[in-house]
Amino acid sequence: MNVTDTRCFHCGLETRNPLVGTIDGQERDFCCSGCRTVCEIIHSHGLDSYYAKRGDSTSGRAAPEALEFPFDHEDFQRQYVQMDGESCQVSLMIDGIHCAACIWLIEKGLAQQPGIEDVQVSLGTQRAHLRWDPAKVQLSALARAITQLGYRPYPYDASKLDAPLKARNRDMLLRMGVVGLGTLGTMYLAEPLYFSDFTGDEGFERLLIWLAFLIATPSSLYAIMPILKGAWSGLRQKVINMDGTIALGALGTYAASVWGAVSGGPIYFESLTMFLFLILAGRFVEGAVRRKVFSATERLLKLEAKAATVIQEGIPQRVPLQAVRVGDLVAVKAGEAIPVDGVIVEGSAGVNEAMLSGESRPVLKQPGDRVLGSSVAVDGALVVKATGVGQETQLNQIVRLIEQADSHRSPGARRIDQITNVFGLSVVVVAALAFLGWSVAASPSHAVMIAVAVLVITCPCALGLAIPAANVLAATKGVDRGILFADGAALEALPGVTHVVLDKTGTVTTGHMEVAAVVPFDHAESDLLALAAALEEGFEHPIARAIKTLGRERGLALPEVAEFQVVSGRGVLGRVAAGKAAIGSQALLESQGIALPEGVRTSADVLKERGLTVSFVALDGGVIGLLGMRDELRSDAAETVKALQAQGVHVTLLSGDHRQAAELAGKALGVDRILSEVMPDEKQRVIRELQSSERVVVMVGDGVNDAPALAQADVGIAMGEGTDLSITSAKVILLGDRLGLLLCALSLAKDAQRIIRQNLILSAVYNALTIPLAVAGLVTPLFAAIAMPLSSLAVIGNSLRLTRKEA
């Protein structure tokens, strides 16, 4: 890009061909007509102060991590970049892609970079694959180009995360396609065999039969391999699983057809290939959905995108997290997550440990204090000496806890196993009885034919498709709605739920604060608010946002503030025309030597009893008012709780907060039970206690400390805004910020279970009708050829009703 870039007046994006618009008599540059229109609207409403107020939107905060990711560091290059002759290749996850135009922009934008050889961006997976010449351009320059386009690149290790799933899907597609072609061939051949008269041309009849054999044998063999493998692993555990029943049916059909080809009896090659094709098609779609869910989860986690700034010989350097060693000095900027466990060497800051303790307010940490990995330094810069990296960090300990709780299987999955096991066994028993009966009544050779007919006609396709078809379609529909079913077992367990446990902060509340009470002393309420909003103007923590929002809503004119001073974790000091001003905690005022009269203390206690967080506002050495802040409930939380209770579900609110706050929220929601001051490790125990009395427990949460409880619950549901760990341990993830999606997930699971039940009944009716016919020796080849596909199609058609219903 050699042309000088101008910045859009409205959005600040760099643009090469600016659109000029006249705003307030001045010529301004815009990147597009959309921005110009927005700016004109803002101007026509007299809101020009917006442009003055917003300032430079990027200053003062830590720049996006991706920009600074050490893409050229050798540890990174070794892990992610593949050399291919003269050129390098890498896969990047790109944040911010939402439509085809984004793909176009990135591909064209990067193609203009020198040294780039190939760019491919996939809309489905939101990943970019780059090939470039390392002699001409560095990866960091390409990453910067992507960032300039407005997207955020993250390093991404394809070989580790996605490649196995991708390879599996490709393999399944290949097998499906091959047996699909086989189906085509055998069906063409079957048609004349059923409907033509070969009298005088028996040679051709034999030819067609053996051709069908030639097509069906290799294609079916190729298709059935993964099923045989699954059946074998089931047999080793002495159960006939789903694969077992499918293999039994397929092998029986094949044996009967070969016998028919040899002896001049009926053949079923076309039924066999079609049956395998349908089964594999089901599995392919299932795999595609799973990969979609997986990549959506992965994007939420940005699993690999972690970097740290290490100070080496006085010079800060960005390195990948894997390159940080114990004893390294790690620099942490304000607003950044602390990447390692460690001890503070320099600086002090309010540290938010919400990810670990659930406590939403920052704790002041000073030199010598311990800090934990993944907590956030809210308002100050720190230098931390690493004491724990990678495996040793606190987070990893919690991960291990989850793995333990995860190892037990859901009751739903066990029930399905039992059904298939009973079905498989009973088919074998019926076939054996039929063989015995007919051996006595007729000849053993006739008895073999009957037994095989039983195996053939007891089409497990209906059963083999009944559950996966419904589950896959429900999961697909879930993805459209913003519900990720990471585990099929969740769909089976959800409808049986008797208890829902909701975490408070971030789950039933938005995690954003709201001003709930304003108590002025000897001053007008608007003056108090204006002063508070002016002091908090430049800050972005939840309390500041709440105050600023209220100030904006009231349209207050803010006084000028000078001499800003941040007291870490406590509040802000400044100077206005009327004197020195302060806003913050009681501790801040005490440290400034501001007296708290008895009246102020009682008012503060009243607010605290209402479950509010109290901020004190002082002016010129005296307290002029109090602000009570509440963590806002999600707008649809109460509605959701009521709807759950209407379905007979017992709702519990679980919170690590103090009693008043929990009870306030609980009463507003109308939950059945409130558990407050629950320590992180106790959450899991609470769930286990509920489960011990035969209850099916759904846990909804978002914090790291919820993770063990999420894994322990029959179904753990994480909010999509939640922490990495809660997302990995949950079986269902709700994207977006609506708790109401929980109801949607529940009804989807119920629909899926109802469809599954209908499917199972369908296949039971089918078997109840056909098995007696087979045992009686009345199954003709034509009957089998019509009845077998019909049962599969009935099941698939019934399952498709799931996608049609609007929920």
Added chain:
Amino acid sequence: MDILLIMIPGCAVLALVMLGFFIWATKTGQFEDMEGAKYRILYDDEPNP
């Protein structure tokens, strides 16, 4: 009916070609991104300098 003696080998050859094409398509990742492809026709391609 003797026509079958020509038609059947002919069909077999056709089927094998189809099979080969399908395997090639799968192996080269033609089915990887089913969403993006339909939008690509809308891109205005400028001739690359």
